[in-house]
Amino acid sequence: MQNESVVLRVENVVxxxxxxxxxxxxxxxxxxxRLKVxxxxxxxxxxxxxxCINFLLPPDEGKVFLDGREINPKSRKDLLWLRQRVGMIFQDFNLFDHLTAMENVRVALIKVKKMDKRTATHRAMEELARVGLADKAGLYPAQLSGGQKQRVSVARALAMDPAVMLLDEPTSALDPELIGEVLAVIRDLADAGMTMIMATHQIGFSSSLADEFxxxxxxxxIERGAPSELLARGSCSRTMAFCAKLSELSGEMGG
Ligand SMILES: Nc1ncnc2c1ncn2[C@@H]1O[C@H](COP(=O)(O)OP(=O)(O)OP(=O)(O)O)[C@@H](O)[C@H]1O
Ligand SMILES: [Mg+2]
Incomplete structure (x- = not known):
């Protein structure tokens, strides 16, 4: 079935x-x-x-396949191909401080995708609108809240039409009141069928969206399975024990 196709395969990475x-x-x-957490x-x-999945750090051993194609880490062409198709969201946003929100989203469209400026601007505005930031397009990162910066970073990744998005603790640098707006964007992406791997401590949130922890x-x-299994009442899973520890620390489950 088409929608059951494997997008990303990682094999024995060391x-x-x-x-x-x-x-x-x-x-x-x-x-x-699917979303893997x-x-x-x-x-x-x-x-x-x-x-390692997008070779920002080259694996010492193992293989990565995207859309069935094995990536040769020695091939610049392969790495460029891969990185154009893998969107990366970092904890600390990684925006260019000297570019506006719109320019941050647009820059790779012009430089990497070779789009003309007008088309790229149009596309950047569409993606900013998708994350609810159409009215902030002209602001610089220093003028944005943490949640808004992270949404710009999501818009920038989306503009590249990624086959898969990798999110590394996208909300852990945010003040608690800003976490929800970023999680809402991630939920929209999941609902829209984006393929994603996300590292997160937002267990409660992701248990409703992830097909696998x-x-x-x-x-x-060391453990993998459906959230509902790993978090089932009475489950002795490591996941359950870890979540109990997290909720002890934060005063609530998931958060
Ligand atoms: N450049 C480096 N040189 C040496 N050790 C490193 C380097 N980068 C990471 N490590 C080590 O690799 C291990 C894994 O780090 P990593 O950042 O992948 O963990 P993590 O699961 O993402 O943790 P966190 O939840 O804190 O983000 C850590 O012990 C870290 O100290
Ligand atoms: Mg980490």
Missing amino acids: KHLGGQRILDEVSLTVKKG LIGPSGAGKSTLLQ LFMEKGRI
Whole structure:
């Protein structure tokens, strides 16, 4: 079935950093329109895994396939092809401070996609409208709230028509009252059928959207399954234990 097709496949990825084995044979498969959620303690390797998937950090071993094509890390053409199709959302937004919101969304359309300025501007405005920021297009990052900056960053990724989006704790740098507006955008993306992998501590939120939780510890995925199974009452899962600890810390489940 078309909508069951595999978009991204990661096979036995190994990564060493600072002499330590940070990723230890990690494998996963994401089908079209699905959301996989990476959870686990700090230092587990979640960010490292996301960065290995788009070769911001080249894996030492293992393979990455996008839309069935194996990426050759030595091929600049492959890396460019991959990065045009993988949208990345970072915790700290990674916007250009000297460009307005609209220009931040537009820049890769002009430079990478070689769109003419008019078309690129039109597209950038469409994507800003999609995340509810049409009226902020002319503002610089310093003039935006954290939640607005993160929505600009989502609009920038969307403008590239990604096959998959990787989100690395997209709400963890935000004040609590701003988290909801970014989660609402992520929910809209999931509802619209975007394929995504997201590292997050927003367990409550993501349990309703994710088809699978991947629990990482010490560079390995040690537990995986449907949120409803892993979080079922009476479940002895590591995921459940981790969530209990999180909710103890935050005073509420998921948040
Ligand atoms: N450049 C580096 N050199 C050495 N060690 C590194 C480097 N980058 C990351 N690490 C180590 O790799 C491990 C995994 O880090 P990573 O950032 O992937 O964890 P994480 O699961 O994303 O954690 P968090 O929840 O805190 O974001 C950590 O122990 C970290 O110290
Ligand atoms: Mg991280």
